[in-house]
Structures are given as structure tokens and as C-alpha cells.
Amino acid sequence: MIDRAGLAAFLRHRRAALQPEDVGLPRGQRRRVEGLRREEMAALCHMSTDYYARLERGRGPQPSEQMMAAIALGLHLGLTERDHLFRLAGHLPPVRGASREEYIAPGLLRILDRLDDTPAEIVTELGETLRQTRMGVALTGDLTSFRGPARSMGYRWFTDPSTRDRYAPDDHDQLSRVFASGLREIVAKRGTRSQAERLAGLLLKESELFRKYWDLQEVGVRPSKGKRFLHPEVGLLELECQTLLDPDESHTLLVYTAEPGGxxxxxLQLLSIIAGSLP
Structure with missing residues (x-):
């Protein structure tokens, strides 16, 4: 059963504890509230301000599990805090390990939020983008909008030619080897009933290109630090990719930078103008 008063109090307290700089927002000179504003919190949780405000006032319908997961990410909650939030909303907490790809460690989120002027993203071991900076969206498009198997970069690579068009043609062979090799390793690690195994099965049915590289039986093919993107507006960008791994959640923070003066x-400076127009 939902504890409306407890849920409202918890949300208000956690919102007040978050500072604008914790989530990549400017503080400004006229800020009068402690912590974040409700409209800022609602935007972080991808919901309307009215809906979020009703939750903080102990009103409205019982929020769904999906809504609670979004709020947990928006509030940068740890696992114990996330589980408490779910119980307050009248839901059983997600089984730890069953939906790891949806949970992002607060520390990793804090780092990403401080990279607003840099293309960056957090991805799962299957290449599913969970969060991007605005510069990341400007560089590659909104990769968080995909659903189903298309959430995986590897799946899109082998089934959607427009995905490959974003990368320099000379790199396609190496990237195909990287994606097929990486998926083979994850299947062996996660087992025959895993999401990775299902993804490999789909690709074997749907993509002749994937079958070609899967049949190579390669493992251990690693991507290079250098990434060459073909952007539809600014053309070729040669960037270096730095990575930060969260081993507990099998998530990776990818940060793309360019040599100054090049x-x-x-x-990238032009891309920042495009990023500035994004919501």
C-alpha cells in the first residue's frame, strides 16, 4: 500500500538535498529555494511539473514502477534509497541484478552531469545508452529514445545502415569485428538465457552482415581510443574516447574529446551551438 505522506516527505527532502551543480544546472543569482526547484526536478525525472508537484503534496494516483525508476534516477538515489522509494510508493523494489541496466550509480551520474560542455554518455555492456549530455545528443543524436533490441548499438549497427553512416567508412570493418566479438564474450559470460543470448539470436536471424562477423569466432577485439564520426552538419570529427567503468553495474562512461587547436x-565548438538549442 502506498504511503503518500511518507513518499511526499521523502521526495521533498531529497530534492532539497540536491544542488543545481550536482545535476549540471547553473545556480544563478536569484535562486531562493533550498536545493532544486520542482520544475527542475520534474525535468530530470522526465515528467510534468504538475504531476511531480502532486506527488510531493501526497496527492494523485499511485505512481507506476516505471515512474519510480525515473524518479530514482532523477534524484541520484543509491540502491538502498531507491528500494525505500519503491516501498513508499507501494511497490516491491526491483530485484537487484534483474534490471541492472536501468540503474546508474549516483557517482557516475554526478560525473556525467558535470560534463555538459563535452560529448559523453553512459552505456550498458550491450551498448544501450542510458544517459547523454546535450553535447552527446548533438554529436550522435538522442540514443536514449530507442526501444526493444534497437536500444543496443550493436543491434543498430548490423540492422540499420544509417547507424553505420555516422562513422567513417574505413572504420566499418573494425567496428563490426568489435561489436560481434564483444557480444560473443558477453553471451559466454551471462549464459544461454541472458539478454545477450537473445540479442545474438535476433541478429543471426535478421542480419547477414552480423552472421559474417559472428562466424569469425573472434573474441578480445577491442575498440581503439580514436573515434571518427561523420556528422551531418559539421562533417568529420576525429575524437578520442576516454572510458570510466563501473564494474558493479557493468556500465561505462564514454567521454569524447578533441585535441585543442585542431x-x-x-x-566541437560548432556542435556546442547545436547543443545549446536542445531542450
Whole structure:
């Protein structure tokens, strides 16, 4: 049963504890509230301000499990806090390990939120983008909008030619080897009933290109630090990819940078203008 008063109090307290700089927002000079504003919190949780405000006032319908998961991410909750939030809302907490790809460690989120002027994203071991900076969206498009198997970069790579069009043609063979090799390793690690196994089965049915590289039986093929993106507006960008791994959740933070003074560095400055127009 939902504890409306307890849920409302918890949400208000956690919102007040978050500072704008914790989530990549400017503080500004006229801020009068402690912590984040309700409209800022609602935006982080991908819901309307009215709906979020009703939750903080102990009103409205019982929020869904999906809504609670979104709020937990928006509030940067740890696992114990997330489980408490679910119980207050009248739901059983997610089984730890069953939906790990949806949970992002607060520390990793805090780092991402401080990279608003840099293309960056958090991805799962299957290449599913969970969060992007605005510069990341400007570089590659909104990769969090995909659903089903298309959430995986590897699946899109082998089934959607437009995905490959975003990368320099000379790199396609190496990237195909990387994606097929990586998926083979994850299948062996996670087992025959895993999401990775289901994804490999789909690709074997749907993609002749995937079958070609899967049949190579390669493992251990690693991506290079250098990434060459073909952007529809600014052209070729040669970037370096730095990674930070969260081993507990099998998530990776990818950060893309360019050598200062170079052509790609100048193009990133142009991308920042595009990013500034994004919601």
C-alpha cells in the first residue's frame, strides 16, 4: 500500500538535498529555494511539473514502477534509497541484478552531469545508452529514445545502415569485428538465457552482415581510443574516447574529446551551438 505522506516527505527532502551543480544546472543569482526547484526536478525525472508537484503534496494516483525508476534516477538515489522509494510508493523494489541496466550509480551520474560542455554518455555492456549530455545528443543524436533490441548499438549497427553512416567508412570493418566479438564474450559470460543470448539470436536471424562477423569466432577485439564520426552538419570529427567503468553495474562512461587547436576541436565548438538549442 502506498504511503503518500511518507513518499511526499521523502521526495521533498531529497530534492532539497540536491544542488543545481550536482545535476549540471547553473545556480544563478536569484535562486531562493533550498536545493532544486520542482520544475527542475520534474525535468530530470522526465515528467510534468504538475504531476511531480502532486506527488510531493501526497496527492494523485499511485505512481507506476516505471515512474519510480525515473524518479530514482532523477534524484541520484543509491540502491538502498531507491528500494525505500519503491516501498513508499507501494511497490516491491526491483530485484537487484534483474534490471541492472536501468540503474546508474549516483557517482557516475554526478560525473556525467558535470560534463555538459563535452560529448559523453553512459552505456550498458550491450551498448544501450542510458544517459547523454546535450553535447552527446548533438554529436550522435538522442540514443536514449530507442526501444526493444534497437536500444543496443550493436543491434543498430548490423540492422540499420544509417547507424553505420555516422562513422567513417574505413572504420566499418573494425567496428563490426568489435561489436560481434564483444557480444560473443558477453553471451559466454551471462549464459544461454541472458539478454545477450537473445540479442545474438535476433541478429543471426535478421542480419547477414552480423552472421559474417559472428562466424569469425573472434573474441578480445577491442575498440581503439580514436573515434571518427561523420556528422551531418559539421562533417568529420576525429575524437578520442576516454572510458570510466563501473564494474558493479557493468556500465561505462564514454567521454569524447578533441585535441585543442585542431579542426575537430573547432567543430566541437560548432556542435556546442547545436547543443545549446536542445531542450
Amino acid at each position: 579542426d575537430s576541436y573547432e567543430k
